[in-house]
Amino acid sequence: xxLVSADTPIAQLxxxxxxxxxxxxxxxxxxxxxxxxxxxxxxxxxxxxxxxxLKGGTVAISRFGSSSDFIARYALSKIGLNPGKDVxxxxxxxxxxxxxxxxxxxxxxxxxxxxxxxxxxxxxxxILADLPKLGLVYQHTAAATTKKYIREHPDIVRRFVKSQxxxxxxxxxxxxxxxxxxxxxxxxxxxxxxxEKTWENLLSExxxxxxxxxSAEGLKTILASEPKGKSFKPExxxxxxxxxxxxxxxxxxxLYKKR
Amino acid sequence: MxxxxxSISAQSLLVLAVFWHAPAQAQMTRINVGYSAISGDALPAxxxxxxxxxxxxxxxxxxxxxxxxxxxxxxRSIGRxxxx
Numbered sequence: 001x002x003l004v005s006a007d008t009p010i011a012q013l014x015x016x017x018x019x020x021x022x023x024x025x026x027x028x029x030x031x032x033x034x035x036x037x038x039x040x041x042x043x044x045x046x047x048x049x050x051x052x053x054l055k056g057g058t059v060a061i062s063r064f065g066s067s068s069d070f071i072a073r074y075a076l077s078k079i080g081l082n083p084g085k086d087v088x089x090x091x092x093x094x095x096x097x098x099x100x101x102x103x104x105x106x107x108x109x110x111x112x113x114x115x116x117x118x119x120x121x122x123x124x125x126x127i128l129a130d131l132p133k134l135g136l137v138y139q140h141t142a143a144a145t146t147k148k149y150i151r152e153h154p155d156i157v158r159r160f161v162k163s164q165x166x167x168x169x170x171x172x173x174x175x176x177x178x179x180x181x182x183x184x185x186x187x188x189x190x191x192x193x194x195x196e197k198t199w200e201n202l203l204s205e206x207x208x209x210x211x212x213x214x215s216a217e218g219l220k221t222i223l224a225s226e227p228k229g230k231s232f233k234p235e236x237x238x239x240x241x242x243x244x245x246x247x248x249x250x251x252x253x254x255l256y257k258k259r
Numbered sequence: 260m261x262x263x264x265x266s267i268s269a270q271s272l273l274v275l276a277v278f279w280h281a282p283a284q285a286q287m288t289r290i291n292v293g294y295s296a297i298s299g300d301a302l303p304a305x306x307x308x309x310x311x312x313x314x315x316x317x318x319x320x321x322x323x324x325x326x327x328x329x330x331x332x333x334x335r336s337i338g339r340x341x342x343x
Contacts, residue, residue, distance in 0.1 A: 011293030012304055035300045095296065114299045141300035143292075156288055167307040174310075178302060181309035186297055198299040208303075 034142030
């Protein structure tokens with residue numbers, strides 16, 4: 001991960017990207033919890049309806065070491081398949097490329113999240129594993145910056161965190177605003193029903209926590225899968241100073257009292 | 260004379276109005292924020308921008324690809340699918 005430049009000082013990344021970066025020696029740190037669950041689905045081609053039928057097939061991920069890699073291996077093990085033995089994991093790239101590869105028959109399954117998972121189901125793919133139902137705590141998409149940037153620009157980071165807490169509140173309380181934002185950024189051509197389901201998928205404290213503390217338990221899950229993770233603790237990867245400030249001042253609770 | 264006085268007063272009010280708003284404008288901070296994938300998980304970021312929740316920050320969201328986020332200049336098309 002390219003770090004420490006003034007151009008893009010804050011980024012929304014999956015937990016493993018920050019964990020790998022810190023393990024490699026960077027001073028990256030999570031400042032918000034973002035999404036703290038695996039909002040993913042293992043989807044197979046239409047003719048593959050059971051885990052047994054996936055044996056001997058290939059499963060597409062973005063790249064080795066990514067969230068999709070972790071998620072695919074976790075999901076496969078949960079449905080009784082041994083990744084690397086029963087199925088082959090291949091790097092395909094983006095969500096769109098993975099779904100296209102599965103629909104074209106170049107792979108037999110992939111892991112994707114809404115709205116791609118909803119669209120893929122509409123095009124005939126089957127859910128072999130529903131990750132949210134498996135209940136794994138996982139630090140997924142969250143905002144990160146560097147400790148240097150926090151030292152040099154604490155006010156900007158504080159304002160950013162505040163805006164994200166307000167945005168999470170808006171997601172919980174204003175369906176139209178949330179769906180409108182999804183349409184604008186994901187695509188105006190996507191069915192309203194798909195966008196609404198994508199929004200509904202987020203509305204859970206286990207998926208999108210209102211107070212937005214980074215998930216220490218979720219980071220433990222990631223560290224357990226990292227060969228070098230044993231010498232680190234979850235607190236090495238996040239700085240909850242700002243979310244705690246807004247929590248303890250009553251700001252975050254106050255948002256939900258106002259509604 | 261009255262017209263001149265009125266004109267000066269109007270100009271003074273205009274100058275006052277401009278400077279009255281200047282501190283608020285100056286407090287807006289432009290910041291580039293990266294995101295790694297087009298998915299529902301990025302919704303808080305998009306709602307913040309789309310709904311005008313700024314906390315005095317002017318956001319520009321940059322697609323920065325998987326794991327390449329922090330600190331990298333990645334001013335790419337928002338329509339490009341990311342990797343996860």
